[in-house]
Amino acid sequence: MAQRPAAEAFFLPAPNGERYCLYHAPAEGVVPRCALVYVHPFADEMNKCRRMAALQARAFADAGHAVLQIDLHGCGDSSGDFGAARWDTWHADIALACDWLSRRQQAPVGLWGTRLGALLALDFASRATHPVACVMLWQPVLNGALYMTQFLRIRMAGDMLVGGEPAAGMQGVAPKANTTQAMRTALAGGESLEIGGYLLAPELVKAIDPITLAALGAPGMPVHWFEIISEAGRTLPPAANNAAAALRERGVDLQVHLIAGPPFWASQEIVEAPLLLAATLACTEGVAA
Secondary structure, eight states, X not given: OOOOOOOEXXXXXXXXXXXXXXXXXXXXXXXXXXXXXXXXXXXHHHHHTHHHHHHHHHXXXXXXXXXXXXXXXXXTTSSSOGGGOOHHHHHHHHHHHHHHHHHHOOSOEEEEEETHHHHHHHHHHHHOSSOOSOEEEESOOSBHHHHHHHHHXXXXXXXXXXXXXXXXXXXXXOTTOOSHHHHHHHHHTTOOEEETTEEEOHHHHHHHTXXXXXXXXXXXXXXXXXXXXXXXXXOOOHHHHHHHHHHHXXXXXXXXXXXXXXXXXXXXXXXXXXXXXXXXXXXXXXXXX
């Protein structure tokens, strides 16, 4: 049996710089049954999920699929600073990746995203001019505004450790008033805020805030939602269950997979969720050409 080649790293030219990519091809002579673009998570969650993303990409390639991992603008090893990142630019990056992959492999192109990357992937698929073969969501963010508020709380936690005073770079936030509301007021006034080492632009927050998973998708769109649960037998949390119901009401061909495993996107140590890897790979049988 032919072995698949090593992952190919390269920089993909973009209108505003280059995007670092990692291409996982199947074994030589194998015609991919599907091709997937991976949309990574937001900020530090991207780093915590690298191990799982790499393991899944290799598993896909071993099974005869093609995968393109792309670092979005301002993220990872791609051009630009995080503070210059914009939602629409990330959309353009995904379109660029899909176009490259469709030209490289004659196979249906789908999207696979994690956390906010899952929300971004489904948002892209909902607006794409060409149909997306499938969308795979790993622990998707349900509500953009709530997620952004939770991200802002990282700054609050950090400031508590240094006596409640805002650290350098928090323009627009008065001392001892470093609440999420104060930070949102600063953002609304056009200030960029440093959160956990990432410069957060008001334009990015404004674009993410109104997006909800329940409002995305299109009739007939195949979507696989993978939700990590603490132990077998658990059900979807109420908010997630409501979002799933809304997607189905919109006609989305949704399948929800409840997988027991650790919250690898939020763990202090790098951890693996092997059951998630196996379940994700299994669902690609339905998107084969």
